[in-house]
Amino acid sequence: MLGADQSDADGLPAGWPLGRGRNGSGLEAATRLERPERSQVGVVPEWPGPPPVHAEVVVIGGGIAGTAAAYHLSREGIQVALLERGRLGGGTTARGVGVFSPPMRQPFHETVRFRGEAVAREIWQFAERSVRGLADLLAARGAADACELDMSGGLILAERHTESEVRSSFAALRRAGFAVEWLGVDVVRERTGSGAFTGALRLAVGGAVEPVVAAYTLARAAVEAGTRIAEDIEVSGVASTDAGLVCRTAQGEVACEMVVYATHVDSRRFSSFLGDEIVPVRWQAFRTGPVATRFRGAFATGRRQNYWRQAADGSLEIAGWRYDSWERSYYQPRPALDERLQSDLRGWFEAAFPALAPLQVERRWSGILGWTADYLPLVGPLPGRPRELVIGGFSGGGLCFAFEAGRIIARTVKGGESVPGTELFNPRRFA
Numbered sequence: 316m317l318g319a320d321q322s323d324a325d326g327l328p329a330g331w332p333l334g335r336g337r338n339g340s341g342l343e344a345a346t347r348l349e350r351p352e353r354s355q356v357g358v359v360p361e362w363p364g365p366p367p368v369h370a371e372v373v374v375i376g377g378g379i380a381g382t383a384a385a386y387h388l389s390r391e392g393i394q395v396a397l398l399e400r401g402r403l404g405g406g407t408t409a410r411g412v413g414v415f416s417p418p419m420r421q422p423f424h425e426t427v428r429f430r431g432e433a434v435a436r437e438i439w440q441f442a443e444r445s446v447r448g449l450a451d452l453l454a455a456r457g458a459a460d461a462c463e464l465d466m467s468g469g470l471i472l473a474e475r476h477t478e479s480e481v482r483s484s485f486a487a488l489r490r491a492g493f494a495v496e497w498l499g500v501d502v503v504r505e506r507t508g509s510g511a512f513t514g515a516l517r518l519a520v521g522g523a524v525e526p527v528v529a530a531y532t533l534a535r536a537a538v539e540a541g542t543r544i545a546e547d548i549e550v551s552g553v554a555s556t557d558a559g560l561v562c563r564t565a566q567g568e569v570a571c572e573m574v575v576y577a578t579h580v581d582s583r584r585f586s587s588f589l590g591d592e593i594v595p596v597r598w599q600a601f602r603t604g605p606v607a608t609r610f611r612g613a614f615a616t617g618r619r620q621n622y623w624r625q626a627a628d629g630s631l632e633i634a635g636w637r638y639d640s641w642e643r644s645y646y647q648p649r650p651a652l653d654e655r656l657q658s659d660l661r662g663w664f665e666a667a668f669p670a671l672a673p674l675q676v677e678r679r680w681s682g683i684l685g686w687t688a689d690y691l692p693l694v695g696p697l698p699g700r701p702r703e704l705v706i707g708g709f710s711g712g713g714l715c716f717a718f719e720a721g722r723i724i725a726r727t728v729k730g731g732e733s734v735p736g737t738e739l740f741n742p743r744r745f746a
Contacts, residue, residue: 365566366545370396372728373562373571375550375585378408379526379713380706381577382533383449383721388575389540391729396569397534397542398562400549404530407579407713410650410682412600412632413624414613415450415714416469416521417442421690422480422618424487434739436491438691441736442712443493445719446521449529452718458532463525463627467612471516472503477617478513485516494519508608511667522612523624526714533718553585553703560702575724576705580648580685586697586705592745593685593693593708597647598636599656600682604675605629608668619711621663630677635660650681686710691740694720695727698746704728705742 374385377399385397399405417439426435453462473481488495498506498515538544552563553574562569576582576589583590605628615622623633636644640656657679665672685708687693693708704727706720723734 366398366548366564366569367396367543368567369570370394370543371571372396372573372575373398373550373560373569374575374577375553375562376406376577376579376581377403377530377534377544377546378406378577378579379404379530379533380579380709380717380720381575382530382537383717384575384577384706384724385542385544385721386533386537386540387721387725388728389537389542391725392541393725393728395537395542396571397537397544398548398550398564398569399544399546402546403534403544404527407682407685408526408530410600410680411526411714412622412634413463413523413526413714414469414615414619414622415446415465415524415624416518416613416615417446417712417715420619420710420712422484423491424480424483427487427491432487432491435487437736438739439488439491439493441719441739442715443520445716446714448722449533449714449718450524452536453524453529453532456532456536458528461525462528462532463523465522465524465612465624467522469518469521469613469615470498470503470506471518472507472512472614472616473514473516474511474616475513480617481514481516488516507610507614507668508670509668521715524714525626529714555702573702573704573728576703577707579707580683582705582707586700586703588697588742588746589693589705589707592687592742594646594687595648596636596684596686597644597650597653597681598634598684598711599653599660599679600632600634601657601661601676601679602626603631603633604677606631606671606674608671621660623664631674633660633664634682635663648683650683652679652681684709684711688745692716692720693742693745694723694740695737695742698743 371394372388374381374397377397385395388395450466453459453464471481485495485497496517498517503512503515504510548564550562550564554561559572560574576585580593580595610625613624621635623631625631637659643653661674665674687708687710690710693705697703704724706724709716723737726734
């Protein structure tokens with residue numbers, strides 16, 4: 316221990332060559348799909364220039380996870396270099412729609428059943444701390460408006476075929492002491508304008524956020540704390556030496572004592588273990604024109620088959636998946652439009668919100684989730700390789716987990732008292 320995502324997305328500012336897929340990275344022309352306009356990102360400067368020749372820790376990847384790790388490491392007084400092969404926030408982070416409430420990939424009552432209430436509570440508390448920590452940082456830096464931060468909470472909407480499951484999660488969360496409430500049909504209709512739902516579980520913590528600007532805000536904070544950022548730097552490999560590690564790039568080698576892989580499903584390039592344990596799953600999304608209905612916070616249905624937030628201009632960013640698309644989505648490392656699933660998502664939304672039909676779809680895109688077998692992220696040293704750490708495999712919950720996961724990385728490197736939840740996410744659980 317020391318001291319003891321991708322596309323040349325339409326609508327982005329000029330000079331954003333995102334995810335170029337050099338050196339066999341796997342993100343090539345197929346990833347250059349349409350992406351919602353991120354015009355507000357243009358106020359953030361680029362970080363040009365060559366990488367440093369040495370750092371105590373190199374973070375590879377500049378999405379929400381990489382910038383969170385760099386921020387916390389620098390705050391611990393560690394010399395950090397963050398290397399991003401495209402532009403910061405330009406990969407998986409840029410494809411997220413911005414749901415910023417604790418995860419429901421596995422309903423809470425199921426987590427209780429499989430792991431026990433104490434562990435389930437620890438996972439949820441970790442996510443809540445992470446959400447609050449990032450929200451507080453964005454607000455403290457005066458970035459709440461630029462990030463479209465909306466801490467109105469999240470709604471898990473119940474349909475007739477999912478009501479029992481959503482109610483079970485509500486009951487389990489309430490027993491565990493979390494700030495949740497059950498909303499009846501009339502209240503849900505008032506808040507959403509739809510009579511298609513039989514109720515909703517309201518999560519008091521969280522809401523919605525624009526993910527790219529959130530990542531840039533973290534990057535700014537990291538730089539102020541001492542991080543050196545270099546964009547358009549592809550790390551082609553990491554090698555061990557007698558003195559530590561060497562990150563190889565076309566611009567030269569960067570020597571370091573430790574490295575952090577914040578490279579999502581692309582982590583398989585650096586570790587076969589990560590290639591086995593972080594499984595790519597493709598999902599679909601689209602953005603509409605502005606709509607009259609006002610949606611506050613974040614919205615999802617059971618197991619996040621449908622989820623969305625509303626941008627500041629009134630447009631909707633809607634995403635999701637379906638069980639019957641599993642064979643087309645599972646273990647797919649590259650984004651690609653799935654016309655059938657796109658149609659299913661749009662059809663579901665128009666049926667649930669007939670007053671908004673037909674939706675005026677302006678952009679469509681897809682993204683890749685990095686799933687693990689237990690839906691929990693991998694955060695910490697690789698088994699048998701203590702100088703190489705990972706922060707990834709969020710199973711779709713990156714926005715909710717990344718900030719506090721970055722704290723785990725920093726505390727692991729620096730030493731000292733561990734962050735609650737550290738052992739739950741340690742990669743050795745799959746060794």
